[in-house]
Amino acid sequence: MRLEEKLYLLRHVVDEESHISVDQEACARCAEKACLDVCPANVYSYVEPRVFVAYENCVECGTCRIACPFVQWVNPKGGAGISYRYG
Amino acid sequence: MTEKFDAVVVGAGPAGVTAAYAMASSKMNVAIIERGEYPGSKNVIGGVLYTKTLNDLMPGFWKEAPLERRVIEHSYCLMGKHEHTLLTHRSARRSDPPNGYTILRSKFDRWYARKAQDLGATLVTKTNVTELLRQDGKIAGVRTDRGDLFADVVIVAEGANTMLCEKAGLNEKRPPNEMAIAVKEVVSLPSERIRERFGLEEDEGAAIEYLGEPFGGLVGFGFVYTNRESISVGFGALISRMVGEKIKPYDLMERFKAEPSVERFLRDGQVKEYQAHMIPEAGYTGMPRLFTDGALVAGDSAMLANPLTGEGADLAILSGRLAGQVATHAHGVSDYSSSTLSEYQRLLLNSFALKDMKKQSGLLRYIEENLEIMSAYPGAFNSALEEWFKVDGSTRSEKIKRIRRIVTSKRKVTRILRDAYTFGRKLM
Numbered sequence: 001m002r003l004e005e006k007l008y009l010l011r012h013v014v015d016e017e018s019h020i021s022v023d024q025e026a027c028a029r030c031a032e033k034a035c036l037d038v039c040p041a042n043v044y045s046y047v048e049p050r051v052f053v054a055y056e057n058c059v060e061c062g063t064c065r066i067a068c069p070f071v072q073w074v075n076p077k078g079g080a081g082i083s084y085r086y087g
Numbered sequence: 088m089t090e091k092f093d094a095v096v097v098g099a100g101p102a103g104v105t106a107a108y109a110m111a112s113s114k115m116n117v118a119i120i121e122r123g124e125y126p127g128s129k130n131v132i133g134g135v136l137y138t139k140t141l142n143d144l145m146p147g148f149w150k151e152a153p154l155e156r157r158v159i160e161h162s163y164c165l166m167g168k169h170e171h172t173l174l175t176h177r178s179a180r181r182s183d184p185p186n187g188y189t190i191l192r193s194k195f196d197r198w199y200a201r202k203a204q205d206l207g208a209t210l211v212t213k214t215n216v217t218e219l220l221r222q223d224g225k226i227a228g229v230r231t232d233r234g235d236l237f238a239d240v241v242i243v244a245e246g247a248n249t250m251l252c253e254k255a256g257l258n259e260k261r262p263p264n265e266m267a268i269a270v271k272e273v274v275s276l277p278s279e280r281i282r283e284r285f286g287l288e289e290d291e292g293a294a295i296e297y298l299g300e301p302f303g304g305l306v307g308f309g310f311v312y313t314n315r316e317s318i319s320v321g322f323g324a325l326i327s328r329m330v331g332e333k334i335k336p337y338d339l340m341e342r343f344k345a346e347p348s349v350e351r352f353l354r355d356g357q358v359k360e361y362q363a364h365m366i367p368e369a370g371y372t373g374m375p376r377l378f379t380d381g382a383l384v385a386g387d388s389a390m391l392a393n394p395l396t397g398e399g400a401d402l403a404i405l406s407g408r409l410a411g412q413v414a415t416h417a418h419g420v421s422d423y424s425s426s427t428l429s430e431y432q433r434l435l436l437n438s439f440a441l442k443d444m445k446k447q448s449g450l451l452r453y454i455e456e457n458l459e460i461m462s463a464y465p466g467a468f469n470s471a472l473e474e475w476f477k478v479d480g481s482t483r484s485e486k487i488k489r490i491r492r493i494v495t496s497k498r499k500v501t502r503i504l505r506d507a508y509t510f511g512r513k514l515m
Contacts, residue, residue: 003337006272006361013124038329040270040336040363060129061363062248063268063336066261067326074250075122077232079213083128086273086317086360087192 003042007057015080018055019073026070027051034067058082092118092209094414095229095238097216097251099126099200102386102403102410103244105144109411111206115418118238119200119208120231122215127196129246131271131364132400134312134319135294136195138184140405145202147184153198154188155314156292160285164348166299167469171348173295189292189312189319190400191273216245219255225380225423226255240381240414240423244407247365247387249375257384258375264327264455265369267307267394270336271321272344274356278316284352285313296397297322297349299465301342304332306454306461309343310397311352317359318352320344323366323394325455336363366399367392371448377435378428383410389435393443394451395514402440409434450513460506463497470497 020043027033028049035044041057044064059082065073075081094110096103099121107117123129135158141148160177204210219241220228228237245251247266252258276284285293297309307324322343329336343349367373367390374390377383385391386403393402413431417423435441454460471490481489498506 034330059363066266075215078122078215083124087127
């Protein structure tokens, strides 16, 4: 099963405002780009020269925040974001 | 909203709800602030809730709580490249309370929060706490995206993402080798299929931990847990190693699910939910300051998890209970200073859970520095047993010699002795 199909199963309450931002200048210099590898929901993608953030797919594990020092990650505002039905 | 409570609890997970339950049962005026749509909506558990700590608080809870299956069977599956070895323990002995149940969080957490509400706690959902408020140097409440709330004491149970603790200077952001990423899928299957495949009756359940391939280069393991009408399947691994190996979590998930020893359980199942969460593995040395003037830290926020036993939710409950108990005492004497609240740390450090965590500290670091362990031992077990069971004309004594060579080719004897010594010292 493809990741896209799995993400499609999830219930999100999408906020118009992103709860994730990255430091594009730092990203441009970053060789590792851990964000691209660690995110379980493939939120991050890189199309030179920018890192794109599909925050609406975020499942709020916070792994990127630990793996990368350039990600500014906060909780989505109350009631927004992932809403697991099983958990 | 600007209101004053006796206590504000951040987070309606097991730690927060337990603290609220303990305080509300002593007639304190308590608010629980939860950012999700409902308790459990942001939460993930691998699978097993060990009953001990919750049963101490709420005897017989397991007779009415929305639980999945009573775990009667625990297994380790040692995975090789083409084979596996299963070590299974099953007990038909009935105990009161049963040792553990599989649970799903959206059901369980809602039920549990309702218990605290029944005692008078106020549950506020869809509200995100953005910072802890200070007055005269002590924590005096919380700022939320819907206004400020004031309280004599704040219980921080914000989960594994510890932004509040960090902002308040109670902990630093933990490094990638102290946090694990866990990915899980809930795969639905008819109850009779689950009973058939795992050899279970009615409400009985099984728990399997998978060590070795495909987690060889990582510090992590996979799991399969049976629910009533679904299977929870997934893995947890240190973030540092995931980054180091450049493995994408969803690719690893698919590889794990494709292992024959996993696939046979999942066949024809339907993926209902894909989830990810972090597990704090910082252990004893990575714990935050557990108390400060006007606040206590509990649950995942306090890094309470034991990778050896898979305990987490039960430790959250233990810490929530102690935090609630100490906050109740503070309320009684109207003193919320850190010297009164420090009792929480003392009680927690004297508990079985923290004694274990203290003893085990450094064990994950040792494994990280000796990565070979993760694949060498499961590999050696498999190869040795394959040799033992194979009838090929050689004598048993020849086979034992060969097995010895197989084992020492995977890990040097001096290393094996050092591993045994290290693990022994960390566990005994």
